Amino acid sequence: MMDQWLFWAVAAALAAVVAAILVQALRRGAETAVEHPDLKVYRDQLAEVDRDLARGTLAADEAQRLRVEVSRRLLEADRAVQKAGGPGARTDRRGLVLAVGFVLIVLAGALWLYNRIGAPGYPDLPLALRLDMAEDAYKTRPSQAEAVAAVPAAPAAPAGAEFAALMDKLRAAVAARPEDVTGLELLARNESALGNFDAALAAQTRLLDVQGDAATADQQLMMAEILIAQAGGYVSPEAEGWIIRTLEQDPQHPMARYLSGLMFAQVGRPDRSFALWQPLLAEGPAEAPWAQAIRTDIQAVAEQAGIRFSLPDAKGPDLQGPSAADMAAASDMSAADRQAMIEGMVGQLEARLMSDGGPVEDWVKLMGVLGVLAQPDRGRAALAAAEQALAADPAALAEVRTAAAAAGFAP
Known part of the structure; x- marks a missing residue:
């Protein structure tokens, strides 16, 4: 409340100062806009005396006498005009009213515009504060368990009788051969597709234990992908840990770079998301899954980061299937x-x-x-x-x- 009061007090003071300057400038313009004819004649006579003296057609003493006489008549005429409230005075009053009215319209328009497109009562958010807020959001974001608890329960993905039978056989085969890497990969992938994320994580964890130091970057990242799917698309600190491990093993891994950018977008750092996604999009190929995902979000990310960016046209045919x-x-x-x-x-x-x-x-x-x-x-x-x-x-x-x-x- 105090911050809002201070803002409006400063704004009102600045508006008053600007209004006073505008009124004074417009008033002075109005004062000189119209001049009484007699005053103009006498001013022209004084200028003519100076010109005759410069040309040598008038003696200095005669020029001085004429200056005094014309100046006397100019002063008398000016006093008469002021006393009678002549055209100059009327113009002054009318100009003052117009100036005040103009300034009031400008101030009212500014207030209306700010109330319409501004954010009255919203605190100032300098860049340093926004970065601090993003850092705090990054450090305090929900854990995997908290995110999963917040995700609405989804019905299990339906499976045909043939597929269900094959899954039962796959589970039995992996249980009989728990060191089979191919079986574990298939089990993790398909359990995740069915929405059985706990079973998928268990299978992928077992696969990584079996592989040890021989685990590939893709196998490391699969852990992150399962965690992200389980959390409804949210990149938790646990998922980020697997992304980091993937990038440590393969710094150019495209999917890991995409998911890292997704995480930064979720914690309020669209600038970092853009820095990761823009070169990844340029590298292609256009049909890559991460490229398609980036094309969906990068324009909004660029706008949030204050970056001018035009999304390049996608390449390739757009043939459709049977309607x-x-x-x-x-x-x-x-x-x-x-x-x-x-x-x-x-x-x-x-x-x-x-x-x-x-x-x-x-x-x-x-x-x-x-x-x-x-x-x-x-x-x-x-x-x-x-x-x-x-x-x-x-x-x-x-x-x-x-x-x-x-x-x-x-x-």
Whole structure:
């Protein structure tokens, strides 16, 4: 309250000073705007005397006499004008009223504009204070357990009977061979896709124990990705620890750099996010999952950091798969023609996604149509491609895995 009172007191004082300066300047302009005709004549006569004296057509003593006489008449005329309240006085009063009215309009407009687009009552936030606040948010942000407790419970991802049976076999195989790295990787990935994050973390932890110093950067980062998915996209201190380990092993790891930027965006340091994401976006490739995720958020991050940035155009074709209208039109064709048309459109969608990646909606669509076409081998290949393309977006990847499971495609 005291800070607000002080702000408005200072603002009012500055406004009063500026208003006084404006009124005085406008008043002086009004005073000289109109001059009585007699006064102008006498001033012109004085100027003419000076010019005649300079040309030598008038003697000095005569010039002095004329100056005195004209000056006397000028003073008398000025006194008469002031006494009668002539045009100069009227203009002065009118100009003063106009000046005061103009200043009041300007001040009222400034107050209205500030109240509309400003932040009345909001405390000052200099850069040093904002950085301190961001540092405090970074140090005191919730732990993994706190974040998970705050995430609303989500229903388990549905799995087809075939996929559920395969998962039971995979769990049994890993339990029988707990040192099998490939089995542990598959188990961690698929448990995470099903939303069984505790089981996924247990499998990935076991994998890292088995690998020891031979653990790859990707295997280290998978721990962070599972933790982030479990926390609903939040990068906790525990997840950050695995990101740091990944970058220590591979400083140029693109996914780790992306997730590090995501963490900085969440704690109020968009400048650091931009510094990580902009070169990563420039490095490409455009179809990389982190590049697609960066394109979604980097413009907002740049604006928050006060950085001028124009998002470059994305490259690559934007072919679409079969729409509902396409499928309806196919119902009027012969069976062979209908099958050929659907295969052609599915092939276009499949080729584009497999080579360039695409949004999660297209991947889900592809899973569905391949399921309708009973193409399990192509479906598994598309799912493997989606695993790579959507690795930066655990929620999207889980949606694709769910669609694949519903279509009967086992990983």
